[in-house]
Amino acid sequence: MEKMLIHGGKRLSGEVTIGGAKNSTVALIPAAILSRAPVMLTGVPHIQDVYNLMSILAEMNVTSDFSGNELRIDPTDIVMADLPSGKIKSLRASYYFMGALLGRFGHAVVGLPGGDDIGPRPIDQHIKGFEALGAKVSDHNGAIVLNAPEEGLHGAHIFLDMVSVGATINIILAAVTAHGQTVIENVAREPEIIDLATYLNNMGATIRGAGTDVIRIEGASKLAANNAHTIIPDRIEAGTYLSIAAAQGDGILVKNIIAEHLDSFLAKLEEMGVVMDVGEDSIFVYPSGELHGVTIKTAPYPGFATDLQQPLTPLLMKADGEALVIDTIYPKRTRHVPELLKMGADIRVEDDHIKINHSEQLTGATVAAEEIRAGACLMLAGLMANGETTITKVDNILRGYDRVVMKLQGLGADVQLVDSAS
């Protein structure tokens, strides 16, 4: 296993280009098995989650070839396979194989990823949706077993009890090939859902309303990709580099951005006093002057993303006064806090409220990336700190940040990956 070494304190400058969205990609790859023809994805990020999904595809005799930023997936010789264990447990998003296999074969056995790194991640709404479509669902030793009735899944009217990205996507995957119409209410409106709908519609699906809170699907008997699909830019990676630029930059251009996807984040940066030029598909961040503490409350899109509260936290330490973070989506997403304390941060958690005070100067320390965005937070803290920071459990970062070391080095950061043994 590798660790990341950062010699902090260097000012950064130049350009960085954002990759395709991890949280789209991890849905688009499982969705490829719905296609009766090869699928081409472009703008694919180089992240471990992609490699793990490719291994899972191979278990179903689906070949995939990733070169440059293009991923070609050929599901034409797919065989139905149960996926109770193995790689399926390596990432949360493998649960999208439930909806995709159910849609393709009317049968799925999918193991649930063990451990929870950001608090409980229930899937009751996914299951409620599958059952409404006619599937029988049971739990067999930690794997979910799903079976459609003999005549196949049927359309249904589903109201989600809470806004869930995962449930919205999984139900879409199962419903696109069900008989008749499905209406899903109170769905998530994240851009990644629009991306998935665009991709499936280009395969012949009829999904309307993605991006609003009601999605309507007319079932299609067979789907087949005939165009390459370009994945939307990763708004969370973009937000991470914008934070880095505001905290440690001497002028940084972040390219390949859809600024509308970052509205609530950009509004908070402005409220803090960060000065930016928002271009058509890029944002230039000026070196920061005085910054002000703000309150962040995460919420479903278009609210402030849960995935961005931790990457913003080190910047909040540079601000005057006390800043407050309340994560309403994952209230226990605080695993960065004990690590930041080791670096000298003035931060505490009280009743699921994260309180951040101005921290004059962080110092390098050995810290653990307990989950992906906690890791991103520690990377930024390491870039800001005096001395050397060692980040262990760096796999949690590499599973979702595209070529992060190369990108940071491109901005002038002193960062490298080394083998944990060294």
Ligand SMILES: CC(=O)N[C@H]1[C@@H](OP(=O)(O)OP(=O)(O)OC[C@H]2O[C@@H](n3ccc(=O)[nH]c3=O)[C@H](O)[C@@H]2O)O[C@H](CO)[C@@H](O)[C@@H]1O
């Ligand atoms: C709405 C929201 O901000 N979703 C974020 C969430 O998506 P992710 O897909 O992980 O989570 P969901 O959107 O599915 O869940 C949102 C909330 O609903 C709850 N829930 C979900 C499904 C279910 O069946 N039962 C249930 O109770 C979850 O525990 C959570 O509190 O984390 C991702 C990774 O950090 C982010 O990229 C998403 O933007």
Ligand SMILES: C=C(OP(=O)(O)O)C(=O)O
């Ligand atoms: C927690 C995240 O990812 P995942 O849902 O894949 O665990 C994330 O993207 O911040």
